[in-house]
Amino acid sequence: MLVHLPPPWNPIFGRLGLILHYRYNNPMIFFAFELVFVGAAILLFWLTCTRRWHTLWRDWLTTVDHKKIGVMYIVIGLVMLFRGFFDALMIRTQQAMAVGPTAVSFLGAAHGYLPPFHLDQVFTAHGTIMILLAVTPILVGLMNLIVPLQIGARDMAYPYLNAVGLWLTATAAALVMIALFIGDFSHAGWVGLTPLTELAYSPGPGVDYWIWAVQIGGLGTTLGAVNLLATIIKMRAPGMTWPRLPIFTWTSVATNIIALTSFPVLTAAVGMLALDRYVGTHFFTAGLGGDLMMYTNLFWTWGHPEVYFLVLPAFGMISEIIPTFSEKPLFGYTTMVLASMAIAGVSWSVWLHHFFTMGASPGVNTYFSIATMLVGIPTGVKVFNWLFTMYRGKLHFETPMLWAVGAIFLLISGGMTGMMLAVPAINYIVHNSVFVVAHFHNMILVIVYATFGAVTFWFPKVFGFKLDGRYGRRFFWSFTAGSLLVFVPMYLLGLMGMTRRLDYIAHPAWYPLLLIQVVGIGIYILSVIYFLGMLAVSINRRETRRVGADAWGSARSLEWATRSPVPFYNFAVTPVVHARDEWAWRRERGLTDLRPERYVDIHLPRNTVVPLVIGAFSLVFGFAMVWRIWWMAACGLVGVIAAVIIRSFARDTDYVVPAEEVRRLEEAAARAPRPDTATAAAGATLPPHAQPSVRS
Amino acid sequence: MFNRLKNHSRIARLIVLTPVAFLGGCADRPFWLFHPHGPVAGAEFHYLIADVIVLSAILLPVTALLIWVLRRYRAAARAPHDPRWTHSTRLEIVVWGIPLLTVGVLAYLSYQGVFAVNPYGPRVLARAAAPERAAAQVSAEPGAGLEVDVITTDWQWLFVYPSLHIASANELVVPTHVPIHFRLTSATVTNDFFIPQLVGQIYVMPGMRTEQSMIADRPGAYHGIDAEFSGPGFSWMDFKVRALPRAKFEAWVRRAEHSNRRLSFRTFARFARPTVNLAGTITRFSKVQPGLFAHVVAQAKAGKAYPTPYAFTEDMHEAKFLRHAD
Ligand code: HEM
């Protein structure tokens, strides 16, 4: 057992005997179980009835197509967003119920209905899921989808690695979901507060679930960053010089430099924590030479760059949407690129602002305060440039534009509160309060708004039809109303002195505002319904909503210079780029005909099951490590290594689509502008050569 | 700078408070941060106001401009459309210059603020050493003020008055107008010492010592908070703060001295067992063994922990849990 743990433990089942101690009669757990398993059962039933297993396997589970991988990342992200939203619902209702000593009390709680044992897991899971398993996958998915198209590439530089990244992310998500039912999840906050995460204070398997979800998911994201950088550096179409790179691709460069340099720090920090918990080292314990603030430093050395990893692609999306719906190129392109790089650069040197209250000397706090505020400069520049892009433009408030403009307003208010927090004298009274929570939700809403905008914006490119605008607008306005009702009161509560992560509210003065937040959550539920309605209506009426290559009529960059939905080979022939806004350049010159003069053979990667296998084995490994079932962990690890080795001998990893076949597909698509979407989702069906080869 | 801010902030307080006051419900003055009762929290509040004023001076016009552009250039408005206008060197300079200037001002403000409220010797306290304060020295304290050692456990606060040999659990009682110097450490995990109306936050960490200082300007009852999440009993881990005029404080000290509860290294170990202070229990101790603070620090460094039982609060109504509740 390596370290001293309270029993039970045995060599075959590890610590699994612990689950006999949990109370599974809690209706909340039962409800979650229903939701997950009934949902999964319906899905499996539907797949079987409509005979989609084969399609699912061939077109999705074994694919290396960057577009499908992108879509799957986004689907994982949306599912986890939904899970995280349930967590939020529980936190908000618990706090509204547990006010004052006479608050109602049931289900084992002293106040409200969630005792700390549950609430602490809920808010830890909420943060971990939303940052690492919802927003990150959605953004990685969008970059996966759009970047190769924007630079005129056939696929990512390493398509197989791309699929590995996806399945590792899925594994991390699966581990967090398993923690809901088998054992418990971490109780120590999404940041993994030391020494609370050490064995003495977290003896259960919860922190171990958190550790392995973070490690496996983080590895996936790091691999994704390597891939995106290599793709952007090496796979650009002829003529796509750096000064012509679309702005979203530029922000992807900046953001993936951040990911590549910062995620290893997280891996190292959490790895050392794992050593503490598994082999009894003392990296971060309070005593015996451990340094718990070292963990905090390392965590935020990753954590702060991570928040900019999230926001930079969002800035890129806003910068793509606004010119399109202003019928005007982006104002100050060079400045925007410089600003993105500056934000990335500064983001490494500000981490200490997350713990000004540690008691560092005034010199240290002054340095980190000023460094933090420097980030505000390029951020301010971006706001001005969007403003001047719209100035003398012709603004069309389609749904993507609504989200983008909403994001700017949010950025202004979130930037303002960020600049307040960056002043230590102010930080001392609002740190660890819900004011901070409101600040970063405000900022993350910038990302969410930009992302919803981007999803509506690029949806027709990927699927060939537009999302319904009426439902889209209802979704936007209800989501906005919900956000205001939740987060404005949260800011106010922070100024009243309310601190974060409370299970019990001692001060009745906070009650009215907590109640307003619950109303806001109710309106969020309404917005989820509008979102699902938007999807249903759009898919139902997709035949009437088909679009051509340029879905919005005023799009600008290269991804619009191919068919919608994008064929599996992206472009019939590799495009030659002439200008910064290539599609706008061609449109102005009337060069919008997509038929090439000559077709050539296309070389593409072949499907493979190896990434899925790696994902499955790493899930086995992660689960076994959580419960300390050593034999099973060894099997999982050996499985991963074996899969990687076997794959490295595979020769038959790609195939060629002959020029004639490309011509046939292109002409068929040109003749029948309204193909059946069942097969056209995220590209067309694969031709026979794309089947997984037996050897890999 | 600091004094000039005072006038501005009074106006700003009006502007900020009027629309939100009614939201705070019936309690009077629910916005603790806007009603500081001591120079440290006061300075922190004034920096808050100054920062907001500087930022608003930039952000409000930008927001107004944004709204104007959105209205003026919407397609239906048929405003002049100039798709070639994408660059202007003069504007670029303005665009970088305005944020740069703002950050410059704020950086200076921040630099000042760091020293003004530095937990290891806030400048505002030196400035606040008015004659009335000197006159109000506590008799038992010959030096510049009163020392209080703060020790956190899972999940209680222990305030030790080393010069008076008394201690108080979950209630901090201080004389008004006297500088209070805290030394803080934790027996278990990291906590965060915070009295919104008197002084900002400082971490309380095991095996380490941090410091904080404050003065209470007015007698009254305040709320002390543990701001850093510290495990299952965290939500019930707040403490009461009472600032008393000198005579009343001395009476309180005498009462504490008569408490029949003693605090030695051994009884501290019993006190430090995981305890959820559900009822908000307050305890006073007399005859505190000297050197308790250093003892706790040394023990934590030597690896002493007070482990949290497994699945501790899964059911807070059962006997297993209630043994740990106060
Ligand atoms: C002008 C830009 C920004 C500034 C000056 C700023 C400043 C700060 C500061 C000083 C804190 C520490 C607060 C505390 O714990 O006491 C903080 C926390 C945080 N900020 Fe920002 N921020 C900015 C932008 C952003 C952006 C763009 C994001 C996310 C996309 C973000 C996400 C967060 C998060 C997640 C936390 C705290 C997480 C936690 O403690 O759990 N911030 N910010």
Ligand SMILES: [Cu+2]
């Ligand atoms: Cu940060």
